[in-house]
Amino acid sequence: MAIEIYMPALSPTMESGTLAKWLVKEGDTVESGTILAEIETDKATMEYENIDDGVVGKLYVAEGTENIAVGQLIAVLLEDGEDASAISDAPAKKAAPVAIKAEAVVEVTPVAPTAPVVNTGGKRIFSSPLARRLAAQKGVDIADIPGSGPHGRVIKRDVEGYVPVAKAALVPSLDGDAPFEEIKLSNMRKTIAKRLTESKQTVPHFYLGVDIELDNLLTARKELNSLSDEYKISVNDFIIRACALALKKVPEANVQFGGDVMRHYSRSDVSVAVAIPGGLVTPVIRGAEQKGLRQISDETKALAKKARDGKLMPEDYMGGTFSISNLGMMGIKQFQAVINPPQAAILAVGSGEQRVIMKDGAVTSATVMSVNLACDHRAIDGAVGAKFLGAIKTYLEHPSTMLL
Template sequence: MPTEILMPALSPTMEEGTLAKWLVKEGDTVSSGDLLAEIETDKATMEFEAVDEGTIGKILVPEGTEAVKVNTPIAVLLEDGESADDIGEASSAPAAAVPAEAATQEAEEAPAPEASPAPAAPKKDGERIFASPLARRIAAQKGLDLASITGSGPHGRIVKADVESAQPGAAAAPAAPAATSSGAAPAPAAAAPAGPDAAQVLKMFEGREYEEVKLNGMRKTVAARLTEAKQTIPHFYLRRDIQLDALLKFRSQLNKQLEGRGVKLSVNDFIIKACALALQSAPDANAVWAGDRIIKLKLSDVGVAVAVDGGLFVPVLKDAEMKSLSALSSEMKDLAGRARDGKLAPHEYVGGSFAISNLGMFGIDNFDAVINPPHGAILAVGAGVKKPVVGEDGELAVATVMSVTLSVDHRVIDGALGAQLLAAIKDNLENPMVMLA
């Protein structure tokens, strides 16, 4: 049976993408792992690999097509012995015009297309089990019963990955619609109030000179996610001033010693380490909201906001509490550089329970950051500036003071716990040598 190749979701927030370039043509033979196309997601341009073997029977979406919805058929893959004549008329419909919701509903509700059973095709309860030739061969080699395997391909088709992950004698997992496994939350009972639409705004500026800027995928995603965050996450804010003089002196000493290794630590590197260690000292705050439960993480995975053309990335430094300052510095430079070049893989900007947004280098004294779901908190960092302070002896002195604001999801972290977390961050930064103990 010809298999539809669907537009993949190459990032957690991707709803549509641009099919930038085909790397195969009709008639080409492909195997699992071969590159099929380059797809521009809401975050970057990524390569799309084949998950099965066969021949490209028909390309449904030409390269350069924009706004192709996830799960829309973009090509048809033929098995051995099949030809282009086996491709149904339904596959010739313009793929880009199919809404994502309709494509998902069809994938859930439509029965598998009828086809003449291949002689070697296995059956269950008298009905053919749809599996790729490669999946059949691997199943035979591993001694697996295809009837006990649930397929993850189009219309429940069993593909290579299903067979490789199955265990001999394993019972079949209950089949579940694709949309159910995505964890999508049910629609709210009442729609949130919307602002004026494009036509209304354009009418306000009739007679004025202006330029319309087309939204790219990243800007659309940033707008949607942050609007959702402000509408659905009950934010509250905690503010502290942190004296940096001890840190700046310690940093200067370390950088002199690290010159030979080509390492130069930034204040942001210390902030990352301080936050990672604080999450360990306040473990109940190292958590995320998961719809109907809270998930507490064991390790400190800290995201850091990076501004890029047209939007922002939040790459995640995993196990940050276990890494040295120089390792964090090197990793952060690499992630930030590849973020600006659009070269980050999805696993590098997904996850974490906590994030940092630092605008101090832009001269911002303080600000309130929006939580990046599903994170439980985000620290907004301002510039370090000279200010008069009253010392412990009551004497007036001058110190370098940095203002920070912790935005907290009240569903995950209560006020006292948030205060405990922020106090730990402050203590780490004002006593930087403790972070190396």
């Protein structure tokens, strides 16, 4: 029996993708582990790994095809002894749920022999009982949530990471008589536009700002970097560690709002915004409070390189509990960042500069950096945000306290 291959869901937010490149052609013999194609998701270009042995009988989708819905039939494999003449020239109009094995899959959920199915107007929605219960608690239609589990099944992680689409999002009308060129949006840019619009429309932001003196930190950094050529600690590495430790010191800030529940995290998984051509990604330093500056530095550099090379896996960027966006290296004095749901806060970091300050009644100068904390007011109150920001300030102004 011919084996049908469908567009996989390579991340919980993926609803469609672009088939960037076929790595096989019709008539090729493939086996389990063969890379069939490169697929552009909303985060990166990823390899799609085959799980069956057979011969490529038909490729239904051409290279470069965009907006291929998750679950759409893209190819057929023939098993031993089968004839290509039995394959339909056109893909089925209603695709079966996705069955995938991709390097992108982070969470493996056992599938019961007959997975629970929700019937919504003739559309079959595979989902776990826990996912349906969480969706009901959040007041979300399970049919609206893209599934990333086996066979396209909606699982717990999908519900927790789902942000409802704003029903009345406005698209601005385009006007102007200046010469222009229209450039089609990439999947990444579409996702950024969608998620940040949802964030500003559905998440009640409030902002707190503080100035931080960096002279002690810069002295400590210079001393550390002079001890070895094997590493180079950056100011951002100190900021990541300070934020991770502050989340442990003020655990009320390490939370996410979930409708009628609040999730409190016991580990500081810090997402770090990285600019790449065409957009922005946020790889995660997991358990950053347990890591030293050198390990944080090494991991940040490795993840940033993977991001710029388009090689990030979902486990590299999914599941952060707090975000940092640093534009200081670009000369930006201060700015306000947009929260990345379902996270409840993000720190916007400006540049350090020499400023005149008053200290102990005397006028002097210091290297000062301005930061702004954006908080989700549903999850974090002003007093908690202020306490958290104060802890970050203390760690950065007195870096030796990060050793305690």
